[in-house]
Amino acid sequence: MNYDVIVIGAGFSGAVTAQQMAQxxxxxxxIDKRxxxxxxxxxxxDENGVLVHWYGPHIFHTNSQRVWEYVQQFSKWFPYEHRVLGRIDGQLVPIPFNFKSLDTLFPKEKAQEIQKKLLDLFPGQRTASIMSLLSAKDExxxxxxxxxxxxxxLHYTAKQWGMPIDQVDRSVxxxxxxxxxxDDRYFQDTYQFMPEKGYTxxxxxxxxxxxxxxxxxxxxGxxxxLDEVNGVISLEGTPFQxxxxxxGAIDQLFGYAYGPLPYRSLRLDFQRLETTSFQPAAVVNYPNEEDFTRITEFKKLSGQELPGVTTILREYPMAYDPMAAQGNTPYYVISDPENLALYQRYVKLAEKFPNLFLCGRLAEYKYYNMDGAILQALRLSDSLLERKSL
Ligand SMILES: Cc1cc2nc3c(=O)[nH]c(=O)nc-3n(C[C@H](O)[C@H](O)[C@H](O)COP(=O)(O)OP(=O)(O)OC[C@H]3O[C@@H](n4cnc5c(N)ncnc54)[C@H](O)[C@@H]3O)c2cc1C
Structure with a gap:
């Protein structure tokens, strides 16, 4: 085949652009290295027939009608509203923290008093940020x-990001x-679904x-x-126009010329159990005492009915090191000014190549949910297809 386009990476960013170009x-x-x-x-x-997400649990949710219409071309989807529990003071309560969490963890009268004051302080609001509660004058x-x-x-964020909470980006x-x-739904998006047969x-x-x-x-690689002097990319020895x-990861593309871009990684500990059900929700968060952040029970995401077996995943956050045996998968971008400045240096290198386009969470060094990655890839495809030269 004489190719018109090369796509590196077969996640959503790569698959969407490839599909749009091919169409x-x-x-x-x-190409994908995996x-x-x-x-x-x-x-x-897995061996028990449980559909497992091998890079961590993925729940589809979006407010974008374009994304929702797009993904329906490739699968049937079933409605799925994600609910998360968190173990706090030995009890399982809804996360995000809601009035049910309040009722469970506080004496009845105190819970009612807090509830009333919250509704008075934030009239008509569905949620309040933790910062607005902390800055409230009411004792x-x-x-x-x-x-x-x-x-x-506090502890969850320190575990997840490996740094004190005051150093973590406020948006997190x-x-x-x-x-x-x-309302105990984890997401509020208009479209909340899971693919009937999984993502693959x-x-x-x-x-x-x-x-x-x-x-x-x-x-x-x-x-x-990549010939930086002439701005030419060659595919197996032949210049590709x-x-x-x-x-993929932009720092890797340029041989970590300015050093690796920092990420948080995860150690994923899967366990197959001989029981029909392990926990009451698909995801239970462990914000405090444990080293792991959450446990996912996959059958509760897919709705599979497999009596006597189940598979769970514990996620242990850790530092990312591209050269290490563990922690070498870049999962979460650490978005601080220093890292974004380092990223911009790599962008400058990329700009030497007029036919190189960066797309997706690794190449753009940006956290995207699936829908954000899909939308970005659709937009890049639109702009490429508008070009007369393609
Ligand atoms: C733990 C975790 C849980 C998440 N849960 C959710 C969720 O519940 N809902 C949600 O909407 N989003 C979730 N996300 C976000 C979601 O994973 C991303 O939106 C998605 O991965 C973006 O797709 P992508 O194609 O940009 O990147 P990726 O999926 O990472 O794909 C990049 C691909 O490029 C390949 N590649 C990289 N470098 C090279 C190279 N040099 N040569 C060849 N191939 C290469 C990789 O092997 C990989 O297959 C989660 C993310 C994480 C980390």
Whole structure:
């Protein structure tokens, strides 16, 4: 095949751009260094037949109608509203913290007093941020805020990010509000669904085109040469003029020229158990005493009915080191000014190549949920397809 486009990475960012290019009649080469497609959404049954998300649990939710319509082309989906419990003071309560959590952890009269004051202080609001509770003048609300801050945020955030909470980007803390009611859904998005047969078949359907050739177990660095002086990218020795859409880690692409971009990584500890059910929710958070942050029970995400067996995952946050045997998967971007400045230095290198396009969470050094990654990839595809030269 003579390719019009090269896509590096077969996660959503790569698969969407490849699918859009192929649909427009372009010949696309997709390469991924992993043995399989799907990126971090890759799922497959384990030995007990439990559908496991091998890079951590993934729940689809979006407010984008475009994204929702797009993904429906490749799979049937079933409605799924995610609910998370957290173990606080030995009790399992809804997370985000809501009025049910309040009722469970506080004496009845105190809980009623806090509830009333919250509703008076934030009239008509569905949620309040933890920071707004902490800055409340009312002593009852302020100490309630301190309680939630300590039990839900403080230790969890330190574990997750490996740094004191005051050094963590504010947006991370604002992501989990306090709910002023009994709504115990983790997400509020308009569209909340899970794919009927899992995520991997979606990628198979997206990449199933006579215009797409997929090569797995192929590291971009072994196939592409980047000539920084002339701004030329070669594919196996031959200069390639078409778009090269890169969705991998930008620092790796440039041989860590300025050092690795920092990420948080995870040690994923899967356990197969001979029991039908392990816990009352798909995800239980452990904000305080334990070294792990959460346990996921996969059957409760997929709705699979498999009596006598279940599979769980404990996530242990750890530092990322691209050269280490463990912790070498970049999971979460650490978005602080120093790291973003380092990223910009890599962008400057990338700009030397007029046909190189950066797309996705690793190449853009940005946290995207699945829907954000899909939307970004659709937009990049739109802009590439508008070009007359393609
Ligand atoms: C633990 C965790 C849980 C998450 N849960 C959710 C969730 O519940 N809901 C949600 O919406 N989002 C969730 N996300 C976010 C979601 O994973 C991302 O939106 C998604 O991964 C973005 O897709 P991507 O294609 O940009 O990146 P990826 O999925 O990481 O795909 C990148 C691909 O590029 C390949 N690659 C990289 N470098 C090279 C190279 N040099 N050569 C060849 N191939 C290469 C990789 O092997 C990989 O397959 C979660 C993220 C994490 C870390």
């Amino acid at each position: 427009a009649g372009k010949k696309v080469l997709v 043995p399989q497609i799907g990126g971090n959404m890759y799922d497959a049954p 009852t609300i302020h100490s309630f805020g301190e309680f939630v801050f300590e039990k839900v945020f 803390i604002d992501r989990v509000p306090v709910v002023l009611g009994y 078949p979606i990628f198979e359907a997206m990449l199933d085109s006579p215009n797409i050739q997929v090569q797995t177990n192929r590291e971009a 072994t196939m592409l040469k 078409g778009p090269v859409i890169f969705t």
